[in-house]
Amino acid sequence: MNLKDLVIRARTCRRFKGDRRLSSDTLAELVDYARLSASARNKQVLRFITVADVDTCEALNSLVVMGGSLTPEQRAGKHQHPGGFIVIAGPENMDDFAIMDVGIAAQSINLAACEAGLGCCMIGAVKKNEAAALLQLPEELSIRLVLALGEPDEVRRVVERRPDGSLTYYRDENDEHCVPKITLEESVIMKK
Ligand SMILES: Cc1cc2nc3c(=O)[nH]c(=O)nc-3n(C[C@H](O)[C@H](O)[C@H](O)COP(=O)(O)O)c2cc1C
Incomplete structure (x- = not known):
């Protein structure tokens, strides 16, 4: 890996x-x-x-x-x-x-x-x-x-930010643990 x-x-x-x-x-x-x-x-x-x-x-x-x-x-x-x-x-x-x-x-x-x-x-x-x-x-x-x-x-996995903007982790309909992460574009705020 x-x-x-x-x-x-x-x-x-x-x-x-x-x-x-x-x-x-x-x-x-x-x-x-x-x-x-x-x-x-x-x-x-x-x-x-x-x-x-x-x-x-x-x-x-x-x-x-x-x-x-x-x-x-x-x-x-x-x-x-x-x-x-x-x-x-x-x-x-x-x-x-x-x-x-x-x-x-x-x-x-x-x-x-x-x-x-x-x-x-x-x-x-x-x-x-x-x-x-x-x-x-x-x-x-x-x-x-x-x-x-x-x-x-x-099972745990990374997902996108939720439609309501929330970053709170949650379980989906299959009881999988979902962890919203912000995008790279949102993370890097300046490129000088
Ligand atoms: C300093 C620190 C303290 C944390 N404390 C708790 C905690 O008390 N209980 C818990 O269930 N998770 C705790 N977490 C785990 C976070 O909730 C978890 O990192 C976050 O939901 C993002 O999920 P990920 O680690 O899968 O990216 C903690 C994480 C960090 C970095």
């Missing part, structure tokens, strides 16, 4: 084959892509927690919101929970540049997961204090982003 295809395919996944567990080793291999990614001033302040234990995964899953714009029926069913999580944590005093590291790390993991046939959901909607307590996160770190991972149990 070339890089463009990978980027197109690496759509957010929110329904997983819940019985396909991810091992700590598999999750750590994905973290390696983040470790090797760009970092502001190369400070590399981020740290990662891999969560493979099924009970801890279930507990963490109850502290996140996946698919806030979907109806409850369109979200993951009981047997579609993630096969593992990677939690991205960083120190309290992260400046704007350091915060950018979080997105870069997340996308590296997302792309690596996609290449490996896995799906990923970056999750900002997490009860951070409760999740930190669950994971017994060291006090000097706070949770920046949670990544749910696993074998996809849904």
Whole structure:
């Protein structure tokens, strides 16, 4: 798969084959892509927690919101929970540049997961204090982003902006997950 295809395919996944567990080793291999990614001033302040234990995964899953714009029926069913999580944590005093590291790390993991046939959901909607307590996160770190991972149990695809102009993701009549993206013409606003 070339890089463009990978980027197109690496759509957010929110329904997983819940019985396909991810091992700590598999999750750590994905973290390696983040470790090797760009970092502001190369400070590399981020740290990662891999969560493979099924009970801890279930507990963490109850502290996140996946698919806030979907109806409850369109979200993951009981047997579609993630096969593992990677939690991205960083120190309290992260400046704007350091915060950018979080997105870069997340996308590296997302792309690596996609290449490996896995799906990923970056999750900002997490009860951070409760999740930190669950994971017994060291006090000097706070949770920046949670990544749910696993074998996809849904079809996702890029579509055009909706006729009403909305960019909200939705499920179509076949229960496929549709992600409207703006056009390249809309993206590039100036060519000097
Ligand atoms: C920083 C960040 C935070 C996100 N937080 C959530 C979240 O809390 N829950 C969720 O279901 N999706 C979350 N997403 C996924 C976005 O909803 C998703 O990227 C968007 O709908 C576009 O879909 P795509 O990733 O397939 O392009 C987040 C994405 C990013 C980049």
